[in-house]
Amino acid sequence: MKCTCSKKDLNDALNAVVKAVAVKPSTPVLAGIYLRAADDTLELQATNFSISIIAKIPANVEVEGAIVVAGGYFTNIVGKLGGEIVTLTNEDDAATVTLRSEAASFDLLSMDAEDFPRINKEDATHSFRIPKDALKNLIARTVFACSKDESRPVFTGCLIDIAGTAITFAATNTSRIAIARDQLFDELESLQFIVHAATLRNLLGMLYKSSDNVVSVDFYGTGVAFTFDNIFMSSRIIDGTFPPYDKVIPASCATTAEVDVAELRVAIERMQIIAQETEYKTVLFKFTQDGLEISANSYNVGKSIEHVDANVNGDDLEISFNFSYLLDALKVFDTKTIGFGMNQPLMPAKIQGTDDESFIYIITPLRTQ
């Protein structure tokens, strides 16, 4: 193999595919990135069997060939190279690949391309296209709400629920649910599947760097693939049934309150210094006709109380929340004000942007001490 390519292209492609390199590989080759030079293209592949990523970049190919390099080292080294053009050379039967850029030359141990589990593109049963910004928003507004408890796999991912042109992402750790909605370019029959949070976080990172405005999504029964720019990313889906998320949205609310997102967020960020010292990370909300009073009380540190302007309607209510579940959501609203909708101190509360149905957050209150 011998080829030259742009250092920036190679660096970007490596930083995309390296996300699929196994952290604790079961065989050494899975710690590698597969490189194949052919047809004016350098193709990079990595897979940990859960996520697989392929990237292709233009290359001047003098000698075709394929090789596997140590993913982490190779990516770090390319990131440090000077110059704009990189040359990759691998002599037949040599166990090293040579990387050259300006005055720097690296001979890196390589592995046999034959041993690498090449990534198959499966035939899709369902395909649709979605605006990149819509997909970024859907992920960012839900993925934080997933559970980290691997003993209940369905909660470690986001449900993707499609009906017609409507797409909904839902995620929960059973104490709060985030529900985000948007529209597809295409109309699709009903389709539901669950994608692991780690896959979506990696995808989100790549979408931030993407120049394409549209992402193609292909569902193939056991997995899903996302294609944009020069990148193909596939992931196994999580087996299991996601609970009916719509059922927990309160139909009516005895107490409603409208507050400024930024004002509430800084107040809670101040109070978290006290609240994080409490057993359940508790902040108490008192809604009255005078507005909202929030407070936190730790036996070890002290207590804090603060008034937040709020337009409250309905019954007065005292209700307690985990402050970090609130802060998670306050970071992803894009309206200036949000509405709280509540019934009883221990019944789920709803938060959504004023005049905005695109994001709904349901949070189970804590017992008020």
Added chain:
Amino acid sequence: MKCTCSKKDLNDALNAVVKAVAVKPSTPVLAGIYLRAADDTLELQATNFSISIIAKIPANVEVEGAIVVAGGYFTNIVGKLGGEIVTLTNEDDAATVTLRSEAASFDLLSMDAEDFPRINKEDATHSFRIPKDALKNLIARTVFACSKDESRPVFTGCLIDIAGTAITFAATNTSRIAIARDQLFDELESLQFIVHAATLRNLLGMLYKSSDNVVSVDFYGTGVAFTFDNIFMSSRIIDGTFPPYDKVIPASCATTAEVDVAELRVAIERMQIIAQETEYKTVLFKFTQDGLEISANSYNVGKSIEHVDANVNGDDLEISFNFSYLLDALKVFDTKTIGFGMNQPLMPAKIQGTDDESFIYIITPLRTQ
């Protein structure tokens, strides 16, 4: 106690004194910051017996008094407050202090001021003034070279060596020595003492935020105090004798080489990905009439070789260095080029800025494999 002060003043003062709050306090009060309101001033004190810091800020004092607050919590909370003015209130005999700013109110547990070990300012035997920028430079160019091995205390600090108006800082971990020189405002008789690296790092952090251009230094036998802006910082000195650092500077060199600092630094930063996988973090330098060739070789990753332009005089030489000891020094030179002066592969090498005697770095080579 009741007083009001600027939030910014209080925040800055807390962030200075909190550096002296004990991380693992032997008594609870040592985790505290002592606050005393009197004579239009709020005084803050913290000490861990090794370092002591006092800061004073203007305050509108309604009721004089003193209290001790939990250092970490109090500093974090003030940092999160909105508004420009803070009110501090402590009722007689109350075990809490109340902190108010805009809509936020915190009642924080406090401790008895009588229990706090108040900081004494000792009478100085030697006093001098030094430009702030000179002191910053002297610290930054030497403190990184200190040892972290507490079993040999003299190497965990910088020697401060004064003779006439000349001041020299020297630090070593026995594998490399950093020697930085500058001038005082005042002429002083001969004086040597060793200050712990942690003290100097804290001082450096405060000097970056300081507005004064001059620092007053008072030496009092068992310790040293630095005064600038509204801050007084004292520290115990380290007992022991620092080895004669001047003796290790090679008097003459069989091989000299001049190289560009930035070019050498990026080359080593690239190569460190290989070198850090070697047993002794080794980079091999080959000086010849053609310039400098550096290389690293790891059995697990591969090898790297790179040419660096160098003006070499004298004998050809192959010599190996620990890459991180080199990088530490390359970050603190302020000349465009530096000169290497060497004799044999295992004899100490000297590095200093071209036409600049203010910083000399001596490094013991590694055995070339």
